[in-house]
Amino acid sequence: MAAPQVKSSSELTMAVLGCGTMGIAILSGILSSLTSLASSPSDPPTSPPALPRHFIATVRSSSSITKVESALSGLVKPNVSTLRVLQSTSNVSAVAEADIILLGCKPYMVSGLLSASGMKDALTVNHKEGHARSQKIIISICAGVTVPQLEQILREDVGVSADDLPIVVRAMPNTASKIRESMTVINTVEPPLPDSVTELLTWIFEQIGEVAFLPPSLMDACTSLCASGTAFFALMMEAAADGGVAMGIPRAEATKMAAQTMRGAAGLVLDGEHPAILREKVSTPGGCTIGGLLVLEDEGVRGAVAKAVREATVVASLLGSGQKNVNGTRH
Template identity: 40%
Template sequence: MLACGTMGSAVLSGVLDALSSGSTAADGVSMPGKFLACVKRPESAARITSTYGDKVEVYLHKHTEAVAFADVVVLGCKPQMCEDILTMKGMQEALKGKILISLLAGTTIKQITDFVGPETIVVRAMPNTPCRIRQGMTVVCFPYLASPSSSSVDLVAVSAAPSVKATIHWIFSQIGRALFLEEKHFDACTALCGSGPAFACVMLEAMTDGGVMMGLPFAVAQELAAQTMQGAARMVLDGNHPAVIRNAVSTPGGCTIGGLLVMEDGKIRSTIARSIQEATNIASGLGKKK
């Protein structure tokens, strides 16, 4: 873990939990045997040691040394710190021939490759914080080039060797769902998946407040709201369209349709959609220098 902040810790926690529960690897995937975490502050080193004990070896101010030992490197710093870390003395040589998975929002594969050189396989991934409990959603992209046999949008992944792709898929499937997409979609995925838990929790808090306003104890209202949201999401993942679920609950003259009309009066659909739009626009600039 090259820098081990919020998202890096979420991935690390999920993978360690998967291993401790007996998860096995598919053919062609080597199970990780050692975990190294690179940090710049003693406080961060103490936090990681306190959280993971001897499961993770901490390297304080020794980023290049740790990378030299690793086969797969996960870059989990803030986008603004990317250049400083990847241009450290000896870093390009240490990364040569290895897989570098970038978790950086708004930072393209080309930007990373410009720092580390073409001999490092740079993979871009966007996980979210539910990875901590192995319920994450991760979008993954490999480097792409236009196919030499076509001038259209026919694309080929130049670095997605089967063993590399299998390793990446194994890592992120241990902490939830993993989906492969083209890089042009990443800013929207950052908004929808990365920021999404915060948006969902605002709705959950609002539903809880409504229950409390109508006399329910806070803890009861929160549990009811959380389980209801989880159940509805699971039904969608099982193949049910959200509109079908909504219509099935909305009986004529019932309480559900009354509540839905109030939500529509508050323009909840456009407000949430615009929130995703704004978060996408901000994500697109995170990797750019100020």
Template identity: 40%
Template sequence: MGYTLCILGCGTMGVAILSGVLASLDAKPASPHPKWESHTSGTVTPQVLEDDALPSRFIACKLAGAFFSAGTLGRSVEIFQGRNVAAVREADVVLLCCKPQLAQTILAEPGMQDAFDGKLLLSILAGVTIAQLRAMVLPSTRVARTMPNTASKIREGMTVEKHFDACTALSGSGPAFACIFLEAMADGGVMMGLPRAEALELAAQTLQGAARMTLAGTHPAVLKDAVTTPGGCTIAGLLAMEDGRVRSTIARAIQVATERASELGQPGKK
């Protein structure tokens, strides 16, 4: 028997994380797993568990209109529709995945503070600080904060634990920005005669290949220069993109999203 994991506010991100966790457990045998302890600085440090290390029971608290069922996740997941306090009471670790504006409402439900007594609250909420979360629960509740993204669903996510607002924009919102670029590339292919399905596949694989080479240690500028021959088609396309201020527009999108992330969850902000 392992511990019980509750996804509180199981919408898009909750489903993505839970799907990734389940896929990870199915892909490899159980092994020692870190237990997270929260400290006054707001950082978390792994401590080796002396006993059960992996989650073995999963509870999902659905939001109104949530689009999944337990069966779609591939293993037994208990769904507590509208029973947040009961779900937290049953859990050892609670992953808070609701909208930032709903945190106060959910954590202020009658009986919720007692339900969190002695448990770990792990928040993925943009703009809601650890200090704010601690003010909503009992001192005995351990609180940590992290920022994942939707690629967690396929175990390709990026999760950070500091510089939250900038990382929310770059990593959390980033998949949406990347998809705009991917879709635009595919549109260009369609315009030049490629079937839509093939254009999407080519664009996706092209971006994935470039991303993997970057992760392997090659700077994007080096990759760009390697395929930019004098008088060729690549430099012609690059100049067209520079005419459209693509780079500054993308960078500004990260700036604006960061500023918005810092506002979410703050009093008076929606």
């Protein structure tokens, strides 16, 4: 089978099936970036030669159509991008037209969505006039659904042959996609993706934050650290704010101070400062910081946070294997 390639056309079509909060965030980032690229045509190109410029979002209800259009229509610019929002009854036609298919539906809906009548032909043939037959890219952001599971559905339930199998990728953005501060982890595959596909995937998810490529064996740990981690850090932020409130700081100001302090610490680390060095720099001998840090160490905060990441990793793995009520039976 020939190595899969992204089409040479500079205008790809991307369909988002099940365009909820995450789908809206991803499309918002892409549409805004396309407008920026168009407004600076003289800048050196830093993006792939072929980018998604035409978008189809499918949703389940007319009220959802209104929601998506309200969120995104202002970002669509003439001669730069197009957007159509359709009901999910149009999934098959959307896939037929698309070069890139983003699965944003609930995990339990994946099999039924891909097994819809006519989906096999839609997935294996590019119907756009003037474009040669080409392998499509399926990007799943469905929690717990692995690449082998998706490929099995495509082969056994949809009936796609091995030669016609689309490129299947699993990506895991997080809640901060909404403000373009996501940490997206993309599942590497064997054999490796073509460079053109890797470049395209990187560009898509860099529009909502940072991107890392890691092997499938680490995806559950990444789910814990990047997705569940948002809640873990929120709890620590809330606890810090509570401490400030206990000492007389008004709630609103305490919350803002805690959030900004956490943002500042994160910014310093992302700028190259090691967390341990940062901690040492702030801890002057005999000062208040070292006193507070010793309380945190005495209370086992370091171990508790690390254990929470490990526990969430195990739970994610069990949920991904189909087990239910995992948290209620593990202890």
